[in-house]
Amino acid sequence: MIAAQFILSGMWLQDADSISSGNSKLLMIFVGMVAAALVVQAIALVVMAVGAAKARKRVLAIAEEVRAKAMPALESTQDFIANTAPKMITLAENLVETSNVVRSKAVEFDATLSDVNNKARVQAARADDIVTTILTGTAEVVNAVQHGISVPVREFNGLMNGLKAGLDVLVGRTRGFGSSRTRPSYRDSNDIDL
Known part of the structure; x- marks a missing residue:
């Protein structure tokens, strides 16, 4: 339709003497090619x-299917979070309290261990x-006993x-009283050193 309007406007603006018949045929072919290109473009x-x-219908169908399948999961997740959030808060508070108690203990x-360690060192x-x-x-008693004994x-x-020496001398004098042999002296006969 647009192509036909171009052709008609091109013919109307044309002077009768301005274009030769060979050129007008070329112009008509060119305008026809433009019109055909526009028709092909419109079809495309x-x-x-x-x-x-x-594609839009398929995408919408897929989106609807995903929404139908995902919504129960999202709702159950939301319910789970809503149910467990207070418990998690309580658990976190208990962990903080337990941590404080453990730290103080x-x-x-x-x-206590330092005190016991110090007492053990003193003992x-x-x-x-x-x-x-x-x-x-x-050691002193042993030395005293040893010295005392x-x-x-x-x-x-x-x-x-x-x-013994006195007895030996006394007995030796009586034994050898009339004998002529020489008597050894006390130091020669006694091998005991004091």
Whole structure:
């Protein structure tokens, strides 16, 4: 339709002497080609419009199907969130409270453990002092006993050696009283060193 209007307007504006008959044929062919191109373009637009309408219907059907399937899931999710939100808030509050209690108990336990550790150190130092004192006293007692026993034993040993020597001299004089053999001296006959 538009193409026909172009053709008619082109013919009407044309002067009779201005275009030769060969040129007018070329002009008519050119205008016909333009008209054919416009008709092809109009057909293509109609086909695209019909295709777009079909695609729109399919997209709307798919969207409706997705909405029909997704809406129950979204509603159940919304109900689930609405039901669990107070519980989650309570749980979070309980976790905060539990964390505070655990933190305070950890501080108390640390203080108690430090106190026990300090007391254990003091007791260990006391026990070390007691053991050191006992060991020192025991060493002194052992030294005193050893000195108390060894001195009298040495004195007794010396006394016994003296008695033995005296007896040996006394017995030796009586035995050898009329004999002519020479008597060895006390130091020569006794091998015991004091």
